Amino acid sequence: MTTTLPYLSLATWTPILFGLLILACGNDRNPNIVRGIALVGALISLALTVPLYTGFDAAAHGMQFVEKISWIERFNVHYHLGVDGISLWFVLLTAFITVIVIISAWEVIEQHVAQYMAAFLILSGLMIGVFCALDGLLFYIFFEATLIPMYIIIGVWGGPNRVYAAFKFFLYTLLGSLLTLVAFIYLYSKSGGFDIEGWHNVALTRQEQILIFLAFLMAFAVKVPMWPVHTWLPDAHVEAPTGGSVVLAAIMLKLGAYGFLRFSLPITPDASHELAGLMIMLSLIAVVYIGLVALVQADMKKLVAYSSIAHMGFVTLGFFIFNLMGVEGAIVQMISHGFISGAMFLCIGVLYDRVHSRQIADYGGVVNVMPKFAVLFVFFAMANCGLPATSGFVGEFMVILGGVEYNFWIGLLAATTLIFGAAYSLWMVKRVIFGAVKHAHVAALSDLSLRETLMLGLLAVAVLAMGLYPLPFTEIMHVSVGDLLKHVATSKL
């Protein structure tokens, strides 16, 4: 289809330009103007993604809204953007979450407001760029560049141990992506270009595929994160400010999972099949073992961080069972997790802003003083453990179905997540929300403000809508996922 406007470029660069604008002229003397500009920027960026959804042709194969111009001639690099049914939802999700994050920071962030808002807007544009990039080098540049604002966000506005967390986050991620860079360069020398779709069809021997797969795995497994390279995530989550945690859980983790779909599976199909056993094993360890780890956390943010790892284990599991149900379920799970984990971190942020503690033991009986908040918190906790009619159910159910289709026992093990998820989510709810009011600071709590109700309410609507009527989500990705699976089923050897 033809478009008149380069919507993808607009979606990518509008937030970045707004971020730079705020950086250039904002200062701490007029924080409200800065907040206003940031919100307007985020809303415009979100509005710009709407034509992507309305103009998207779900029946068409291949990439849509494609933009391609030569960028670095010397290396045959192109500024090449496009979306298919897989990436479209992540572009929308990113723009949506950015609005929520800007709202969530409204009164909470008082220091360096301009820089905070600018960092999130720039980060948002970069992440949209990652999802849209169809050129390997462009992808890599966006992928790596996201580290810089996140590093600053954790380090400047983070908790007491923020320096350690920021370094761990940055170096861990860099370790993986540098090896991917070598793999990219190798693919460049094989194919003569950085075009991702060209790489999908480049012939590779078994050994080459396995090495490239492992190099990709280093980057994407760290980002997802998969067990055993997940240890940076709890640290980063705990130390990051609320907005940072939300973006990290809702979008940044998806960059890694998206990488599997865009790179690992189609470029190295034979290695993917050969190493699927390993991947499924790692995913199941994440689901079961990390689920158990989440159970014993005393810190709410840590608990949700571990629950994120368990849920992302579900996603990677869905990818490597190679059936339509599994892969689509995994993508649905990614989007749903974006909403739910974001909402969970916002809820914790709401409590933290009032009490300045994330310890479960410091709460109890919150429902007595914050009834509105309790409703939403319980709702999101339920969604987190996959209650039917919430978005959390759809993805997990699809992956479990796909798992059973692949191998009954794998399906069964995966299904244990419903138990563990319920256990850690509901036990936390019990200790935080219900019971008698034990602490004086809890008794003094005030319920949600309009702003907080708005941001949590928007997410609740999204979670509910996706749970009740998931068809639009799966419909759009159907053709693309089908094509991907067909491609992966064809051996390159």
Added chain:
Amino acid sequence: MLNLIPAYPEIFLTLMILVIMVVDLYLKDAQRIWTHALSIFALLGVALLSTAYLVEGATYYGFNGMFVSDALSNLLKLCCALTLVLVLMLSRQYIQERAMYKGEFYTLSLFSMLGQMVMISANNFITVYLGLELMSLSLYALVALRRDHVTASEAAMKYFVLGALASGFMLYGFSMVYGATGGLLNFPEMAYLLNSQPANDALMVLGLVFIIAGLAFKLGAVPFHMWVPDVYQGAPTAVTLLIGAAPKLAAFAIVFRILIEGMVYMALVWQDMLIVLAVLSLVLGNLIAIAQKNLKRMLAYSTISHMGFVLLGLAAGVVNGNLLSETDAYSAALFYVITYVLTTLGTFGMILLLARGDFEAEELSDLKGLHKRSPWYAFLMLVLMFSLAGVPPTVGFQAKLAVLQEVVNAGHVWIAVIAVMASLIGAFYYLRVVKLMYFDEPTDTQVLTPRRDLHLALSVCGMATLLLGLLPGPLLTLCLHVIDITLHS
């Protein structure tokens, strides 16, 4: 008859230096700005002449083939001249506050520039040596310019003794090659001879070893790097900048002239040596840099590791005796060294900016909370640090990418893996600088009020680092084009 056309930029610069020397005698201290202005005028003149030659694209030989003006030499001279302009702009305030704002600083700087230009245009062992000594002697004197300063004097002594030793090495190597080739000194003739009868006799190889040791010393590659940290730290920062920036371009030029234009048919012998030097520099440079508390010393070790990358690019040109990818590989190394010099200007410029009065802001802790003192300079330094670490979207990433691509193309995938792992180690100490600037509270709250030229030069360096990272195409193409016509005309 003497053909002077290729040497017009050098002749112009020499005349200007003489003029500046004389004019400076009649200036009072308060009027020294004229020396400054004349020096910048001279350098801009050189830049203009080089650009004109570069656009013309012709190759001229002069002085019986001892001296050449080709695309590579003109590009490098242009870069050197612009670098020195930026150095002078960055350091004026610093040298003024340290009683170094004298005519000698300018004439010596310009003489070292002249030496670099001779090195860049050298087409003969003797010319290389002449240029090298002219540059080095001027720099030795510059390091010792603050003669009442203990560390500076010590650094000057060290630099002089070790530099003389390295020059001796190189000269010894030259003499062996001279003997082995039956009395050849001009590079094209040497290449011609080596092409027709591959010379692998022991004398030639031994000579090569000595030459490479000398070159590695000038570049500052491990294990010939010992002088780098001491001199970088000991010299007044303005002089560190003079040593650390443009001379790298000149050193690149003589490596190119000797090894590639003269001895490319012995590439199988010297490529392995370069790879060893490169890997050692990458690993040791980055590892030792972590332990440094002094910013200048840390940047010195970082320089060592970056020279490792340049050497990797130079070592990836000849694959299985095949010269097909030499243009790509050498242009990647050229791109690396040019962009590295740009980044160095910015980082040392920042140290110059933070220094004031008699206070040297060269400890890492002096950067604490820079973000709160001046968001703009902190942002510039952030860009520069990420560029050195090779994180996109800065030019450091593009340069590393260009070199790594050639390394992988040459079939050394594992060396590329070592190189990126070394960069990962390097990322740690660059990140630490960003941490100090952004995450820590300032210990020194004095507002920064730099002169306008310092502010301008620093902003240019930082912004160029970012812009070239976003749009590296033109410079990459220019490097490719320049190497192409230099090698194949």
